[in-house]
Amino acid sequence: MNFTLQPVKGEKFINRNELLEEMVTELKDKKSTVGYALYGKRRIGKTSVLKEVQRRLEKEEGIAVVYFSVWDLIESNLTEFCQRLSIEIIDAFRPHIGLKYKTIELIQTPLTMLRKILDRSELKVVYNEIEFILSKKKDAEEGIFLEHAFNISEKLAKNTGLKCVLMIDEFPSIIVLKSNNTKVGDAVLKKIRTISEDWELTALCISGSIRSTMDLAVLASSSPFYRQLIVREVKPLKKEHVYELLLKNLKITDEGIEEIYNFSSGIPFYVQFIGKMLERCETKTLDQIKKIEKDFLTEEGNILFKEEFNTLSPKERLIIINIANGCHTPKELAKAIGDKISNVNRFLTYLNEKAYVSKEEKGRYVLDDPVFEKWLKMVIIPISTG
Numbered sequence: 001m002n003f004t005l006q007p008v009k010g011e012k013f014i015n016r017n018e019l020l021e022e023m024v025t026e027l028k029d030k031k032s033t034v035g036y037a038l039y040g041k042r043r044i045g046k047t048s049v050l051k052e053v054q055r056r057l058e059k060e061e062g063i064a065v066v067y068f069s070v071w072d073l074i075e076s077n078l079t080e081f082c083q084r085l086s087i088e089i090i091d092a093f094r095p096h097i098g099l100k101y102k103t104i105e106l107i108q109t110p111l112t113m114l115r116k117i118l119d120r121s122e123l124k125v126v127y128n129e130i131e132f133i134l135s136k137k138k139d140a141e142e143g144i145f146l147e148h149a150f151n152i153s154e155k156l157a158k159n160t161g162l163k164c165v166l167m168i169d170e171f172p173s174i175i176v177l178k179s180n181n182t183k184v185g186d187a188v189l190k191k192i193r194t195i196s197e198d199w200e201l202t203a204l205c206i207s208g209s210i211r212s213t214m215d216l217a218v219l220a221s222s223s224p225f226y227r228q229l230i231v232r233e234v235k236p237l238k239k240e241h242v243y244e245l246l247l248k249n250l251k252i253t254d255e256g257i258e259e260i261y262n263f264s265s266g267i268p269f270y271v272q273f274i275g276k277m278l279e280r281c282e283t284k285t286l287d288q289i290k291k292i293e294k295d296f297l298t299e300e301g302n303i304l305f306k307e308e309f310n311t312l313s314p315k316e317r318l319i320i321i322n323i324a325n326g327c328h329t330p331k332e333l334a335k336a337i338g339d340k341i342s343n344v345n346r347f348l349t350y351l352n353e354k355a356y357v358s359k360e361e362k363g364r365y366v367l368d369d370p371v372f373e374k375w376l377k378m379v380i381i382p383i384s385t386g
């Protein structure tokens with residue numbers, strides 16, 4: 001058992017029992033096509049929840065589970081999306097239909113040979129799908145391709161008597177899909193909604209972190225998916241679970257765990273990262289832990305946060321720096337940066353949409369990621385104030 005920065009499942013997965021049990025119970029129910037929309041901060045554990053639910057569902061009889069991440073696309077165009085999705089769906093059914101070859105191998109096989117391989121009647125549907133994928137030319141007839149891709153699970157499920165759970169991770173990134181160099185995301189989302197409304201054997205599970213696009217896609221009452229999916233937030237680990245995660249892998253004092261809990265605010269990625277660094281140290285004293293947290297911010301923090309931070313506009317960065325510096329209301333911020341309150345409000349809205357800033361009650365604005373805030377205080381603020 002060791003610390004990891006990859007999504008976890010099985011033995012390495014800590015807690016979230018309530019959410020997992022709820023999801024598994026609903027998703028394994030063959031009479032239900034109710035799905036889930038998971039949202040939460042970056043690095044909070046959304047992918048891990050999907051992978052663990054997948055692992056548990058695969059132990060159930062009669063369920064085929066597809067996991068697909070929009071972030072795995074290379075070109076981010078609609079054709080690639082449809083192709084990759086079709087391939088993943090067929091592959092998820094492989095064990096249930098006795099298909100020996102991976103879909104990607106089949107796609108590279110000449111059609112005449114393919115026909116022989118897929119001659120059995122239950123594999124005919126796979127043959128038809130692959131023939132369809134191969135007949136699609138770049139950027140042509142994409143609407144039809146999309147419809148087709150989103151119906152493969154229904155066809156295969158009907159054919160095999162299974163239920164299909166289709167998981168699409170980083171779902172909001174669909175919004176940036178392109179076709180012929182124009183964004184088609186909006187239309188694609190609407191189309192997916194319409195298609196999935198008619199599903200009888202497939203349940204959709206999606207997850208995402210970029211709040212603005214997640215809102216657009218699922219959370220807002222005006223969005224295409226409102227009411228079709230059960231919305232759940234993936235939250236930080238509780239203190240007891242940070243204890244569990246650390247004690248599983250390390251000999252460490254309560255005092256040390258408290259320190260790491262306070263540093264990470266229970267965001268599992270940071271707990272894993274500090275744990276990983278601590279593993280390599282002989283002593284696990286409080287001083288050593290504090291030193292590691294500092295090293296994490298100055299070394300890893302620069303890799304993790306700097307690039308993201310630099311994609312923001314100068315005004316947005318200034319506002320973020322001043323929030324970290326203790327200004328929390330638009331009035332305080334306007335004074336600190338010498339701008340109008342209305343302008344500050346506008347930028348606060350942008351930053352909220354990009355999931356950097358949250359609004360608390362009474363118009364107080366705070367930063368979303370406490371470790372990012374520590375990095376700003378330690379690395380950025382000293383530079384920007386000379």
Ligand SMILES: Nc1ncnc2c1ncn2[C@@H]1O[C@H](COP(=O)(O)OP(=O)(O)O)[C@@H](O)[C@H]1O
Pocket residue numbers: 004005006007008012013014015016040041042043044045046047048049245267268269270272
């Ligand atoms: N339930 C969990 N138990 C232990 N570690 C976790 C858990 N969930 C997430 N992690 C850790 O947190 C980090 C981020 O997880 P991931 O699932 O990729 O988050 P997200 O998809 O929200 O960005 C990884 O290092 C992973 O190992």
Ligand SMILES: [Mg+2]
Pocket residue numbers: 046047048169
């Ligand atoms: Mg993820």
